Amino acid sequence: MTTIILCPVDGSEHAAKGLALAANLARLKGAHLTICAINLAVGGARGPTIKLWTEDEAAGLLAKAEAAAIAAGATDVATAELVSSTAAPxxxxxxxxxxxxxxxxGTGDKRGLKRLVxxxxxxxxxxxxxxxxxVAR
Structure with a gap:
């Protein structure tokens, strides 16, 4: 039985499709939904860590995603910003x-050589x- 759903978002259209599906599943199953934004970061060892989004941008992205999930019927929603140099891990x-x-x-529409690279x-x-x-398409 599904009780905890995790949905990563990045503000893209394909992430919005994944969020809509996750919110609907959370509503139907009465599950907790956690929405996370992966704030990709580079640097750090000898210089400053540079993040893709500022704290305000990440908070805005998560607030918008949370509002969309609640509008879609999810009732138990949490958000988290994760800072990492790689998204999947x-x-x-x-x-x-x-x-x-x-x-x-969600997933983008990469095919062929683009997906390999x-x-x-x-x-x-x-x-x-x-x-x-x-995976929502």
Missing amino acids: AIIAYAEEIGADQIVM LGSVAAEVAGQAGCSVT
Whole structure:
């Protein structure tokens, strides 16, 4: 039985599709939904850590996602900002930390050479997570 759903968001259209599905599943199953934003960071060892978003931008992204989930009927919603240099391992580790039964996420429309070169966070999460993963398109 699904009781804790994790949904990573980044403000993109494909992430919004994953969020809509996650919110609907949380509503239907009476599950807790945690929405996380992976604030990608570079640097740090010998220089400053530079994040993709400022704290205000990350908070705004999460607030917008939380409002959308509640509007879609999810009633038990939490948010978290994760700072990491890589998205997929951060998502997987956080899912384990909160005891998520399911990860629901969107995926872009990368195909062929683009996907080989760029990879896919959703594919990496699906292949390595210790819980069920649902990918929305």
